[in-house]
Amino acid sequence: MNLVLICGGTGTKMWPESTPDKPKQFLPFIDGKSTLRVNFERLAKFVYLNKIWVLTTKDLAPLVKLELPEVDVDHYVIEPARKNHGPAIGLLSTRLAKIDPNEPFMIVQTDVIREPETAFREMVMLAEEVVNRTGKLITAGYRAKEMVAGVDYMEIEELKSNHHVTYGKVKKWLTRDKVVEIKRAVKLGKAYVHATHICWRPGLMLEAIKELKPDWWNCLKDVLEAESQYLKMEPGSIENEIISHKIKGGYVIEMPFEWHDLGTWASVAIYQETRDKKPELRAKIEIEANNNFVRVSDEKKPVALIGVSDLVVVDTPNGLLICKKDQSGRVGEVVKELEGL
Amino acid sequence: MKPILICGGVGTKMWPESRPEKPKHFLPLIDDKSLFRLNYETLLKKFKPEEIFVQTTEFQKGLVKTEAPEIPEKNIFLEPEVRNTGPAIGLTAALLSRMGYGDEPFVLIQVDDLREPDDRFLEMIEVTGKMALESDKYITGGFKPERVVRGVDYLVKGRLLSKENGIVVYEVADYIDRTETEKIEKYLGSEDLLLHTNHTTMTPNNYLKMYRELRSDWYEPLAAIVAGGDVNENFMKMTKGPQEEVTPTMHRSGRSIVVEIPFKWVDFGTWESVAIYQETRDKKPELRAKIEIEASNNFVRMSDPNKPVALIGVSDLVVVDTPNGLLICKKDQSGRVGEVVKALEA
Numbered sequence: 001m002n003l004v005l006i007c008g009g010t011g012t013k014m015w016p017e018s019t020p021d022k023p024k025q026f027l028p029f030i031d032g033k034s035t036l037r038v039n040f041e042r043l044a045k046f047v048y049l050n051k052i053w054v055l056t057t058k059d060l061a062p063l064v065k066l067e068l069p070e071v072d073v074d075h076y077v078i079e080p081a082r083k084n085h086g087p088a089i090g091l092l093s094t095r096l097a098k099i100d101p102n103e104p105f106m107i108v109q110t111d112v113i114r115e116p117e118t119a120f121r122e123m124v125m126l127a128e129e130v131v132n133r134t135g136k137l138i139t140a141g142y143r144a145k146e147m148v149a150g151v152d153y154m155e156i157e158e159l160k161s162n163h164h165v166t167y168g169k170v171k172k173w174l175t176r177d178k179v180v181e182i183k184r185a186v187k188l189g190k191a192y193v194h195a196t197h198i199c200w201r202p203g204l205m206l207e208a209i210k211e212l213k214p215d216w217w218n219c220l221k222d223v224l225e226a227e228s229q230y231l232k233m234e235p236g237s238i239e240n241e242i243i244s245h246k247i248k249g250g251y252v253i254e255m256p257f258e259w260h261d262l263g264t265w266a267s268v269a270i271y272q273e274t275r276d277k278k279p280e281l282r283a284k285i286e287i288e289a290n291n292n293f294v295r296v297s298d299e300k301k302p303v304a305l306i307g308v309s310d311l312v313v314v315d316t317p318n319g320l321l322i323c324k325k326d327q328s329g330r331v332g333e334v335v336k337e338l339e340g341l
Numbered sequence: 342m343k344p345i346l347i348c349g350g351v352g353t354k355m356w357p358e359s360r361p362e363k364p365k366h367f368l369p370l371i372d373d374k375s376l377f378r379l380n381y382e383t384l385l386k387k388f389k390p391e392e393i394f395v396q397t398t399e400f401q402k403g404l405v406k407t408e409a410p411e412i413p414e415k416n417i418f419l420e421p422e423v424r425n426t427g428p429a430i431g432l433t434a435a436l437l438s439r440m441g442y443g444d445e446p447f448v449l450i451q452v453d454d455l456r457e458p459d460d461r462f463l464e465m466i467e468v469t470g471k472m473a474l475e476s477d478k479y480i481t482g483g484f485k486p487e488r489v490v491r492g493v494d495y496l497v498k499g500r501l502l503s504k505e506n507g508i509v510v511y512e513v514a515d516y517i518d519r520t521e522t523e524k525i526e527k528y529l530g531s532e533d534l535l536l537h538t539n540h541t542t543m544t545p546n547n548y549l550k551m552y553r554e555l556r557s558d559w560y561e562p563l564a565a566i567v568a569g570g571d572v573n574e575n576f577m578k579m580t581k582g583p584q585e586e587v588t589p590t591m592h593r594s595g596r597s598i599v600v601e602i603p604f605k606w607v608d609f610g611t612w613e614s615v616a617i618y619q620e621t622r623d624k625k626p627e628l629r630a631k632i633e634i635e636a637s638n639n640f641v642r643m644s645d646p647n648k649p650v651a652l653i654g655v656s657d658l659v660v661v662d663t664p665n666g667l668l669i670c671k672k673d674q675s676g677r678v679g680e681v682v683k684a685l686e687a
Contacts, residue, residue, distance in 0.1 A: 015651070306674045
């Protein structure tokens with residue numbers, strides 16, 4: 001099984017710390033380490049180094065190489081341009097299939113933290129076992145207690161358990177716009193929110209692309225040409241084009257760990273609160289202020305908060321953000337507005 | 342008439358912009374001008390620089406000279422040490438007297454306030470200056486407060502003395518110290534209650550005469566200074582104390598006069614007051630990159646004009662960002678900013 005650390009995106013929601021040159025996966029959120037580095041170190045505890053791969057873009061590759069000097073350069077799959085995950089995973093599959101079309105791979109997102117890390121290991125082992133046994137597409141998710149916007153769902157029909165890890169056979173993929181069906185499945189307790197951990201054989205992935213996205217396939221079929229053909233590929237999401245069609249009859253593993261998606265400042269704040277070791281600022285003065293999350297890049301600069309609560313405050317030379325925690329999902333709008341100025 | 346610009350304190354409530362090296366009255370608060378400069382410019386409409394005096398400390402002398410380079414050095418009076426307003430104003434009177442201006446009225450102008458329209462202020466001192474020549478009474482200013490404010494002193498109006506050019510002058514019937522809350526409440530809503538805003542106007546010799554009667558321990562060293570004695574040595578003989586150790590006796594014995602100030606007295610004590618003042622003006626300072634999403638009524642000052650600031654889901658905040666510190670404060674609590682400075686010192 002190959003584990004593929006995927007590192008793309010811009011993370012505009014983490015402005016002003018994240019910038020196009022330094023997306024959120026590279027920011028030192030966890031005891032001074034980036035989430036990319038933390039994910040790599042955790043994988044390296046139970047996977048041989050020659051089973052770890054990196055899927056990233058041309059512009060981010062130099063940063064990844066600085067963070068993960070241990071990964072061999074041959075294990076980098078570099079997208080020549082940003083085309084979303086569809087073409088990227090196609091390119092990855094081509095490269096892996098050349099080595100062994102039957103050895104499964106799993107996509108590991110690096111802007112999230114999975115805890116406890118041992119539970120992630122169990123999930124990886126289960127996914128490998130199920131793919132090897134059934135040849136079916138696997139991904140991960142969690143049971144939806146209520147419908148939330150902005151995510152996709154799967155309806156399951158049969159639950160199984162293996163070493164405390166639960167997984168279900170997928171009956172149907174429910175795109176986020178299928179509100180009625182999602183709500184019905186949620187009510188029945190059969191709806192799972194998709195949390196990408198795509199796991200499959202690269203050969204089967206390529207066959208699925210050949211069947212469903214022949215335009216992509218034409219660019220990918222010759223591994224030697226794939227990179228040069230990449231620029232011709234139409235951008236697209238792997239979920240919409242491939243997973244949504246092929247997950248039926250496949251399996252969704254119920255994530256046996258806490259999934260901390262450090263996608264917004266509020267999520268970083270919540271994550272920090274769950275930890276014993278909290279980063280402390282040299283001079284943070286709070287007067288009738290509480291539950292504020294403060295990050296200041298200049299650690300000598302004092303910060304005073306008076307009469308305010310539930311704020312995210314992030315100060316860097318690139319900008320100052322002051323945001324109610326529950327609205328930190330809107331930070332991306334700031335980046336858009338700044339681009340327009 | 343000799344106008345005296347007084348500047349001493351730091352104004353810790355304006356942290357992080359105000360610092361001991363840059364007290365609040367030297368901050369570029371309004372159209373990039375400081376309160377000191379704005380008050381000085383008001384005076385320049387009527388006075389020559391050599392007619393304007395400054396009472397300050399050694400520490401702030403350099404800033405005074407930068408902001409008002411035209412004022413001659415001999416007109417800048419330095420308190421050898423901070424001993425509060427009693428000795429400080431006494432020293433100013435003594436030094437004026439020593440320079441030969443003992444019978445020419447002076448007026449104290451605090452530079453952490455603005456007076457608008459400032460022409461009315463100039464008209465007022467025309468009137469009070471004349472009165473100070475004719476009378477040895479203690480003359481000061483006051484205005485009818487819209488609501489009772491804490492932390493200030495009050496005067497109770499007595500007999501109407503004059504009403505020239507719309508400038509109304511009364512005898513003072515009583516003085517109410519800021520600590521006398523019960524008495525303040527008794528007068529609440531009364532037409533007779535005036536909030537005291539110090540615009541002390543007297544001739545230096547009359548001012549010193551007042552000390553001679555009421556604080557001879559302050560008067561003796563000051564008289565020595567008038568006579569040419571050493572300023573530092575004599576100043577240090579005076580014990581610390583506010584001018585209010587003398588003036589209440591004047592107020593309560595029918596020996597003081599209050600002019601109802603014919604202008605708006607804008608006090609810049611807190612960031613909220615700066616925010617309120619900016620809102621009343623047509624010309625609002627705009628930041629290059631200030632982005633507000635579901636945010637309103639926030640007052641933002643960034644020392645780096647190119648640094649973007651984004652406010653999301655917040656309102657009624659004061660945000661002040663400088664390399665020395667970042668303040669995020671609910672406007673109505675900006676009076677507590679001084680506590681930050683204390684906490685940082687600890």
